[in-house]
Amino acid sequence: MSSGLLAGVVDGGTFRPWDEDVVTSDPLRFSDSRPYLERLAEARQKTLHTESITTGRGTLGGHPLAFIASRYPFLGGSVGVASGERVARAFERALEARLPMLALTASGGTRMQEGSLAFVQMIKTAQAVREFKSAGLLYVVYLTGPTFGGVLASWGSLGHFNFGMPEAVVGFSGPRAVELTGGQKFSPGVQTTDNLTAHGLLDGLLAPDELRGRMAALLTALEPPPQAGPSQPAEPEPSSGDAWQSIQSSRKSSRPGANDLLAACADELTHIRGDGCGGGDDPACIAALAQLAGRPCIVIAQDRSVRPGGARLGPSGYRKAQRAMRIAAELRLPLVTIVDTPGVELSPAAEEGGLSAEIARCLYLMTGHPTPTLSVLLGEGAGGGALALFPADRVICAEHAWLLPIAPEGASAIVYRSVVKAGELAAAQGGASWDLKRFGLVDKIVTEREGWLQRLAGVISGELEALLDEPVNQRLARRRRRFRALGNWRAETD
Secondary structure (H helix, E strand, O other): OHHHHHHHHOOOOOOEEEOOOOOOOOOOOOEOOOEHHHHHHHHHHHHOOOOOEEEEEEEEOOEEEEEEEEOOOOHHHOEOHHHHHHHHHHHHHHHHHOOOEEEEEEEOOEOHHHHHHHHOHHHHHHHHHHHHHHOOOOEEEEEEEEEEHHHHOOHHHOOOEEEEOOOOEEEOOOHHHHHHOOOOOOOOOOOEHHHHHHOOOOOOEOOHHHHHHHHHHHHHHOOOOOOOOOOOOOOOOOOOOOHHHHHHHHOOOOOOOHHHHHHHHEEEEEEOOOOOOOOOOOOOEEEEEEEEOOEEEEEEEEOOOOOOOOOOOOHHHHHHHHHHHHHHHHHOOOEEEEEEEOOOOOOHHHHHOOHHHHHHHHHHHHHOOOOOEEEEEEEEEEHHHHHOOOOOOEEEEEOOOEOEOOOHHHHHHHHHOOOOOHHHHHHHOOOEHHHHHHOOOOOEEEOOOOOHHHHHHHHHHHHHHHHHHOOHHHHHHHHHHHHHOOOOOOOOOO
16 A cells, blocks of 8 residues: 555655665575565566665655655565665665655565564664654654554654554554464454554544645644744733632633634644553643744643633643653754643542653653743643643743642632632732742733734744744753742842
């Protein structure tokens, strides 16, 4: 399937193959019922190809792109020494030319006739992917069926984005091999792209005719932004107000959320789905590569619209956020987080799934993130669930957004054994936007008068431009000082 896909994805007449002369030479002088060289000659004659992998470069929608495509009719798309070498060279050539990479897989796995020499191609190709991604280049995988063994367990699973053809059969070991070697017989549907997607291991299912459009959107999103427009006028700072009333405003069902903000300032979204660890996809966590205010970014947001009562993320939601943070680092893109949550998922499953540890890992990654980071405190900001996405180089706050270790009702219940003092504690804990600005925890407040989402989008654009203009070492040093000084505040004396 993947060889035919290549013709449908690449712009007509633009594909130029690489390394067609790299072919296997029967390194083990293998023979079963027939000599291996006879099988190779027959495969070449039938398929008109010299190996199970084709690599090269072309364009997609005018965007330069490198390709790796399995050819399943050639010995089941199996990977031997030569095909492994082609894959490694493809990543090296793409790295030298600064080309993004699309891999189209269809393979039965490692080529048995080349034994251990074929087996260790997994190491070579995984290393090649690591070196390629370390240079900040995009890698996308599209799994077609079947894809098994050494391909799926190396370069076939290492994309920044991993998509699958619907109902494609994929897995570590084929059903027949599992059954004959004493493994447990799998139920129907276990080894499918649909099941992998349901368990958060793929970023989605794409029909073959959808792949070209999705890749074009990704490549467009990564294009350099146009020259920056005029700077935004300074935002008037809100005066102190009623903290409890402000918190209640943040909870209104009619209040704009992350999706509304993204609609105002983001284009060409490609969603990152799933935690990549088998824990499923938490829809309350939005993660995407997008053009945000004209700038390629990775966005992570808490989506209040998907669940009654707001975005309560569980462990898989924070693992998904971490995955997006790592993609931002690898692609060297700014990271923008949007905070809006009444708290975390409270359940035995969340505790057993390592909720606290996943929040800690988010803080670990955010504080040391190598690219510019911008946090938008958009609405509710209760507890560690909010704090996990809060620390950034710059923080923008909506007027009625807030940040507290626990919602005021919870604080009242702890202190007074009743929720009746929630209003008093809302003010006393200093979590309203004007207090956060006074403490130095946020940098700008956007007042919520008419058109505030559009003005917020403009502030985001201006802040990103300023961060990207700042020298890296200076920005990282300033961030460290900022976080080190958190809480070192005292009231002015008369």
